[in-house]
Amino acid sequence: MKYGTLLRTLLLSVPLVIAGCGQEDGASDATTSNEVTQSAGSSDGIIVDVSDPNAQFVPVLSYRTGPYAPNGMPVANGFTEYLKLINARDGGINGVKISFEECETGYATARSIECYERLKGKGPTGAAVFNPMSTGATFAITEKAPVDKIPLITMGYGRSESRNGGVFPWNFPIYGTYWTAADVLVTHLGDINGGLDNLKGKKIALVYHDSPFGKEPIPLLEKRASMHDFELIKLPVTHPGVEQKSAWINIRKEQPDYVLLWGWGVMNSTAIKEATGVRYPRDQIYGIWWAGAEPDVRPAAADAVGYQAVSMISSGQAQVHKDILSYLYDAGLGSGERAGVGEVLYNVGLLNAALVVESIRTAQSKYGEKPLTGEQVRWGIENLNITEENIQDLGLSGYMYPVNLSCSDHEGKRAARLHRWNGESWEYSTDWISADDAVLQPMVKSAADTYAKEAGLPANACES
Amino acid sequence: MFDGGVLVAKEDLVATVIAGLLVVTLAIFFQKTRIGRALRAVADDHQAAQSIGIPLNYIWVIVWTVAGLVALVAGVIWGSKLGVQFSLSLIALKALPVLILGGFESVLGAVIGGLIIGAGEKLSEIYIGPYVGGGIEYWFAYMLALGFLMFRPQGLFGEVHIDRV
Amino acid sequence: MFYREAGQFKTSYKADQAVFPIFQDRIFVAIWLFLGFVVVPMLANEYVFRAIFIPVIIMALAAIGLNLLVGYCGQVSLGSGAFMAVGAYAAYNFMIRIPELNPLICFLLGGLSATVVGVIFGIPSLRIKGFYLAVATLALQFFTDWTFSRIDWFTNYTPSGSIAVQPVEVWGFVFDSPIRKYLLCLTVLVIFTVIAKNLVRGRIGRAWMATRDMDVAAEIIGIRPIYAKLSAFAVSSFFIGVAGALWAYVHLGSWEPLAFDINLSFSILFMVIIGGLGSIVGGMLGATFITLLPLFLNQLPIWLGINMSTAMVSHLEYMIFGGLIIFFLAVEPLGLARIWQITKEKLRLWPFPH
Numbered sequence: 001m002k003y004g005t006l007l008r009t010l011l012l013s014v015p016l017v018i019a020g021c022g023q024e025d026g027a028s029d030a031t032t033s034n035e036v037t038q039s040a041g042s043s044d045g046i047i048v049d050v051s052d053p054n055a056q057f058v059p060v061l062s063y064r065t066g067p068y069a070p071n072g073m074p075v076a077n078g079f080t081e082y083l084k085l086i087n088a089r090d091g092g093i094n095g096v097k098i099s100f101e102e103c104e105t106g107y108a109t110a111r112s113i114e115c116y117e118r119l120k121g122k123g124p125t126g127a128a129v130f131n132p133m134s135t136g137a138t139f140a141i142t143e144k145a146p147v148d149k150i151p152l153i154t155m156g157y158g159r160s161e162s163r164n165g166g167v168f169p170w171n172f173p174i175y176g177t178y179w180t181a182a183d184v185l186v187t188h189l190g191d192i193n194g195g196l197d198n199l200k201g202k203k204i205a206l207v208y209h210d211s212p213f214g215k216e217p218i219p220l221l222e223k224r225a226s227m228h229d230f231e232l233i234k235l236p237v238t239h240p241g242v243e244q245k246s247a248w249i250n251i252r253k254e255q256p257d258y259v260l261l262w263g264w265g266v267m268n269s270t271a272i273k274e275a276t277g278v279r280y281p282r283d284q285i286y287g288i289w290w291a292g293a294e295p296d297v298r299p300a301a302a303d304a305v306g307y308q309a310v311s312m313i314s315s316g317q318a319q320v321h322k323d324i325l326s327y328l329y330d331a332g333l334g335s336g337e338r339a340g341v342g343e344v345l346y347n348v349g350l351l352n353a354a355l356v357v358e359s360i361r362t363a364q365s366k367y368g369e370k371p372l373t374g375e376q377v378r379w380g381i382e383n384l385n386i387t388e389e390n391i392q393d394l395g396l397s398g399y400m401y402p403v404n405l406s407c408s409d410h411e412g413k414r415a416a417r418l419h420r421w422n423g424e425s426w427e428y429s430t431d432w433i434s435a436d437d438a439v440l441q442p443m444v445k446s447a448a449d450t451y452a453k454e455a456g457l458p459a460n461a462c463e464s
Numbered sequence: 465m466f467d468g469g470v471l472v473a474k475e476d477l478v479a480t481v482i483a484g485l486l487v488v489t490l491a492i493f494f495q496k497t498r499i500g501r502a503l504r505a506v507a508d509d510h511q512a513a514q515s516i517g518i519p520l521n522y523i524w525v526i527v528w529t530v531a532g533l534v535a536l537v538a539g540v541i542w543g544s545k546l547g548v549q550f551s552l553s554l555i556a557l558k559a560l561p562v563l564i565l566g567g568f569e570s571v572l573g574a575v576i577g578g579l580i581i582g583a584g585e586k587l588s589e590i591y592i593g594p595y596v597g598g599g600i601e602y603w604f605a606y607m608l609a610l611g612f613l614m615f616r617p618q619g620l621f622g623e624v625h626i627d628r629v
Numbered sequence: 630m631f632y633r634e635a636g637q638f639k640t641s642y643k644a645d646q647a648v649f650p651i652f653q654d655r656i657f658v659a660i661w662l663f664l665g666f667v668v669v670p671m672l673a674n675e676y677v678f679r680a681i682f683i684p685v686i687i688m689a690l691a692a693i694g695l696n697l698l699v700g701y702c703g704q705v706s707l708g709s710g711a712f713m714a715v716g717a718y719a720a721y722n723f724m725i726r727i728p729e730l731n732p733l734i735c736f737l738l739g740g741l742s743a744t745v746v747g748v749i750f751g752i753p754s755l756r757i758k759g760f761y762l763a764v765a766t767l768a769l770q771f772f773t774d775w776t777f778s779r780i781d782w783f784t785n786y787t788p789s790g791s792i793a794v795q796p797v798e799v800w801g802f803v804f805d806s807p808i809r810k811y812l813l814c815l816t817v818l819v820i821f822t823v824i825a826k827n828l829v830r831g832r833i834g835r836a837w838m839a840t841r842d843m844d845v846a847a848e849i850i851g852i853r854p855i856y857a858k859l860s861a862f863a864v865s866s867f868f869i870g871v872a873g874a875l876w877a878y879v880h881l882g883s884w885e886p887l888a889f890d891i892n893l894s895f896s897i898l899f900m901v902i903i904g905g906l907g908s909i910v911g912g913m914l915g916a917t918f919i920t921l922l923p924l925f926l927n928q929l930p931i932w933l934g935i936n937m938s939t940a941m942v943s944h945l946e947y948m949i950f951g952g953l954i955i956f957f958l959a960v961e962p963l964g965l966a967r968i969w970q971i972t973k974e975k976l977r978l979w980p981f982p983h
Contacts, residue, residue: 064940067551073940104927104939109888113881114924117679139791140883159789210599210778212789212885219788236599236778239887240551246589246601252471253590266549273546277473299547447788455795557891560764597779606768613757613765 046088046333048099050122055092055099056360056371057123058083061115061133066106067240068265070295071345075133076102077336078349081324086357088327093361094369099123105137107265112137113144120148125371129153129356129381135213138171145170150374151381153359155352156181156289156312160216161447163411165382166462168448172381172410174355174403178288179443181310182217182260183435184416185286186224188310189258191433200229203256207247207263207271210236214262217288219443221260227439231256241267248274261287261309268296276303283308286418293344297421304421311419313351314426317342319395320350344426347399354400358386382407407462414440475545483575486537490530490571503527507569561609567622576620581605632976648826665815670808678807679880685920686814687875692900692912693825694868699898700906701829702861703841704754708766709897711773712866713873714889716743718783720874721792725785732797736817736874743870744863746773751862755855758844770894778886793883810879817875821868826909828864837861838907869897903957905966914965922950 048055062076063069083098092098101122103115112134120127129151132138138158145152146169153172154162160179162171189204190196206221208214218234225232233254235247241263248271251259259280261271268291275285283306287296292309321342328334329341340346363372363380372380386403394400403412414437420429452458494500505513506523514520539552562581566573589601618624632653639645649655669682695709720739723730730738746769753765777783784790796805797813804810828834836857839847848854877884896919904915926946930937937945961967 062939064938065943067549069940070549102939104943106943109885110881114680117676121676135789136791136885136887139789139793139885140881143793143882211887212791215789234598236597238599238602240549240554242546242549242551242555243601246586246593249586250590250593266547266551270546277545278471455793557767560767564761564764599775599779603768603771603775606764606771610753610765610768613753613761617757617761 045091045097046084046328048087048097050099050101052097052099053124054371055097055123056128057126058098058100058356059115059119059122059127059130060100060102061105061112061119061131061137062102063105063107063133065104066108066265067242067267068107071265071268071290071293072107072133073336074293074295074340074343074345075349075352077340078346078351079131079353080349081328081335081341082320082350082353082357084333085320085324085327088331088333089323093357094364096360096364096369096371098357105134107134107136109134109136109140113140116141116144120150123371125373126150127374128360128372128377129374131155131352131356132158135159135216136211139212142168142171148374149378151378153352153355153381155355156348157213160220161444161451163409164444164448165405165407165410166448167452167457168410169382169407170378172405174381174405174411175312175351175401175413176289176416177411178213178216179220179440180411180414180435181288181416182220183224183440184310184418184433185260186221186228187433187436188286188418188430190228191430196228202230202258203233203254204230205233205235205251205254205256205259207235207237207244207251207259207261209241209263209267210238213264213290217260217262219447220440223439223443237263237267237271240265242270244270244274248278248280251275251280252278257284259285261285261291263287263296264290268293269299272297272300272304272307276300282306286310289348289416292419292421292426293348294426295345302423305423306420308418308420308429310416311344311426311428312416313344313347313399314417314419314428315342315344315347316398318397318399320399323395351396351400354394354396355381355384355403358390358394358403359384381405382410384412473545475541479541479545482537482541486534487571487575490534493530494571499526504569558605561605563619564609564617565612565619567619569623570621573619573621581608584608632973632979634977648830662819666812670812675807678811680924681921682811683807683814683880684876685917686811686818687872687880688897688900688920689913689916690814690818690821690875691869691872691897692904692916693822693909694865694872695897696901696904696906696908696912697825697829697837697868698861698865699901700908700911701834701841702837702858702865703758703844704751704858704861705759705763706766706862706865707763707891707894707898708750708769708773709869710889710891710894711766711770712743712747712869713876713893714773714777714886715746715866716740716870716873717877717884717889718777718792719743719870720878721794722783722785724794732799732878736871736878739874740867740870743866743873747862747866747870748859751859751866754858754862767891770891774886774890777889789885791883791885792877794878797878804879814875814879817871821871822909822913825868829909833857833860833864841907899954903954903964905964905969908964908966910969911964911966914969918965922953926950 050057060076060080063072064076080100080102083100086093087097101119103119105112105115112132116130127150130141130145131153132141135157138152138154141152142159142162151170151172153174155174156176158171158173158177160177162168163173163177187196190199193199206217214236221232233256235250237244237247244267261268263271268287272282275282282304285307287307287309289310289312292311294315297304297307324341325338329338359377359380360372362384363376366379367376382405384403384405386400388402391397391400391402401413405412415432415434417428417432418430419426494504502513502518502523503526505518506520510520535556539548542552542555558581562574562577565580566577585601585604588604589598593600612619634651637652639650649658673682691709691713695706698704698706716739719742720735723735723738724732750766750769754762757765778790784792796803798804804813829837836847836852839852840854840857844854847857873889881888900915900919901912903918904913905911923946926949927942930942957964
């Protein structure tokens with residue numbers, strides 16, 4: 001046996017290990033909740049074991065590695081910390097504690113599917129609801145969820161036509177889809193030009209991530225372009241989005257009036273830096289809500305001032321954040337840094353978790369206060385009715401909006417605000433802007449009907 | 465909105481100067497120093513080099529170190545302008561077409577190859593890209609290398625490789 | 630003691646040239662087939678099928694295909710992901726546009742489309758070899774990625790570029806349960822393994838091996854390189870194309886262009902290298918190793934009771950994976966197949982040491 005080579009290989013792998021350890025991104029320290037041990041403070045009752053027969057299992061698909069990690073980590077932190085808070089502060093949902101398990105997907109569809117398969121059967125009644133956190137994974141899991149009878153909440157992403165609950169009974173793109181967001185942006189551009197007709201002859205460039213996520217708004221934008229006679233320039237950026245120079249040189253050549261940024265992960269911060277490099281005014285760049293968060297603008301610091309993005313939720317703190325800081329962080333159970341609590345993507349994760357919790361609560365009102373199956377939770381989501389008073393009671397004032405879904409409308413909200421980076425934080429720069437359903441509804445219907453025909457589903461299960 | 469015609473960023477100028485200095489250093493290293501000559505001898509024929517007394521293992525260490533240092537400089541320059549993340553490793557893969565274009569044995573070839581590929585990529589994306597939907601720069605470098613391989617495998621400045629049976 | 634050939638006399642050339650001349654070998658293979666077709670479907674649960682068996686089987690098919698090209702014919706190819714993509718998209722287009730066709734025929738047609746692409750992109754191999762050919766196939770990989778992402782005809786004009794497919798249905802028999810999918814894949818793998826084994830033992834296989842060992846000498850003794858190399862590309866792409874169609878239809882169910890990117894090509898190449906170049910069994914062993922290792926590494930901290938963040942587990946996976954590949958190549962460059970071969974040789978002498 002070649003002991004000499006063996007020894008040398010082992011010695012050479014030491015730098016690998018050291019290099020690998022250095023790669024760990026920042027202070028992320030989320031734990032898989034399979035063990036009931038923690039580093040400091042008592043975690044009894046906050047972290048619940050997956051095998052607990054009285055706990056409701058919620059799977060968490062997250063990405064804390066890879067090019068999308070800077071944006072994926074705060075979302076996962078917000079999500080898991082809200083679930084932990086419910087266990088700590090309220091003792092669970094009506095006494096039923098929540099157990100969760102994180103699965104690392106790296107934003108890759110194949111790994112998301114593997115995580116889905118691994119987690120869907122865990123817990124006493126299986127997974128309650130899935131939040132794929134990736135449009136690509138949503139497309140894949142949309143095929144499997146109806147078979148496994150587990151609902152999907154795709155808050156602010158996923159298929160735009162899945163708001164049609166008749167064709168997609170298991171998909172819930174609550175608080176907005178990409179068509180809604182794109183429509184809000186176009187409407188805003190119309191507003192600042194004195195009317196949508198004044199967009200005639202203007203050039204709008206779309207710098208998008210070359211994936212299902214980035215391509216989603218294109219049909220809506222093309223429709224609007226033909227309606228209002230503006231030119232849409234499409235500039236795809238390949239994953240992971242680090243090489244964007246040609247897109248921005250193109251922008252310098254074409255000199256569009258506005259640029260819409262549809263990116264995720266490191267693509268966003270690179271885009272803003274490249275925009276600075278070609279001297280494109282940042283206040284003419286508008287991002288999707290996934291491109292409007294702190295990790296995207298902090299690397300560019302002062303250069304990003306003036307950049308605006310449509311927002312589902314902005315940064316800031318409400319009562320629930322104070323609760324998280326006192327119940328979790330003060331007990332040493334926080335996942336990230338204290339300063340991260342209340343940032344944009346953290347609040348997105350928080351909101352997502354709040355929707356999950358409220359859906360389970362609604363479902364429990366019908367099915368009883370015990371761990372529920374996916375099918376029962378689906379009923380809960382569809383019959384969600386969250387009012388402003390509920391939001392106040394939850395401590396989420398200003399960071400959650402009333403939701404009232406129905407079978408045919410799984411989106412709930414068709415309006416959004418824009419927020420602007422001022423170098424220090426995000427502040428709202430516009431009032432509520434509504435998307436135009438007269439434009440969206442026919443598109444949703446035809447896309448959903450096409451899907452129903454291809455999949456052999458009934459075109460409108462809501463009527464039955 | 466855009467002041468002036470040509471935009472040259474300060475970071476790009478610094479990067480160019482650093483790259484130029486590095487090329488000159490490497491060229492001197494390979495042409496004038498003993499170790500550089502030893503490296504080129506080993507590249508030519510391992511066994512012949514060993515037979516005249518060049519310590520091969522030591523040479524490997526030097527080669528990997530120098531390569532690592534140059535890559536480090538490249539990473540730092542890129543990172544200082546656009547931020548450092550692990551996905552930068554995908555950009556390093558582009559070094560292969562650059563090598564093929566420039567030829568394996570020449571530092572000047574690597575520089576010229578890099579310039580051709582870098583400029584060619586972006587220009588093709590802007591001028592040819594719109595006609596085919598964009599995203600061309602993803603494969604342009606490799607297709608260019610493929611074309612060179614068909615017609616001039618040794619690259620622009622490399623030595624012709626003769627296979628002896 | 631158990632593995633001796635004593636008493637096994639062959640009385641005809643045909644018997645002597647059998648693939649498994651030793652009786653114990655035949656029993657061994659029969660046991661594996663029995664385990665695969667009968668025992669596993671009875672015992673395994675859904676997750677094991679979906680996450681372990683089906684990916685391993687499909688990747689084994691792809692690894693065998695690539696082994697024919699890289700291991701037996703010596704042409705380095707980094708374009709396997711592209712061939713799988715061609716197979717998958719071609720199968721999808723045939724199924725969508727000609728609905729009357731049997732899905733299995735569509736898979737084969739997908740493989741044939743991959744063959745055509747493979748022959749075209751194998752033409753550079755007539756001019757260049759080794760590392761240069763690797764770069765040429767890399768060009769193919771990126772170009773195919775872009776083609777399927779940009780040209781909407783391939784994805785049937787879906788706006789998102791993402792494709793979703795229905796379960797495979799053959800004459801009313803729907804392959805929707807994991808057991809059925811598993812048996813379908815296993816059957817395809819067994820058939821294709823038999824084909825591959827026969828090819829490499831025949832005239833074509835010997836031509837490939839001669840080209841790999843010294844292509845100039847092979848040309849001199851009359852083996853035409855154009856036939857040898859392009860046939861290697863063709864057969865290999867066929868295997869990988871069918872594997873791609875299976876991967877898309879049976880395993881993924883829904884995919885986007887990035888599902889077949891360069892990482893998949895590297896994975897399959899690692900499977901071939903670690904499994905053993907130039908060995909059919911090596912392809913299967915490599916596929917098992919590479920597919921199962923990440924899953925194993927993911928679950929290991931949990932089994933050991935170590936509390937670690939998911940990011941740390943993921944990073945450890947990469948580190949250990951890379952370290953193991955280096956370890957393997959340093960300690961046993963001929964791969965797992967060589968380890969298996971040494972085991973068999975030791976077994977023949979057991980309990981004697983030599």
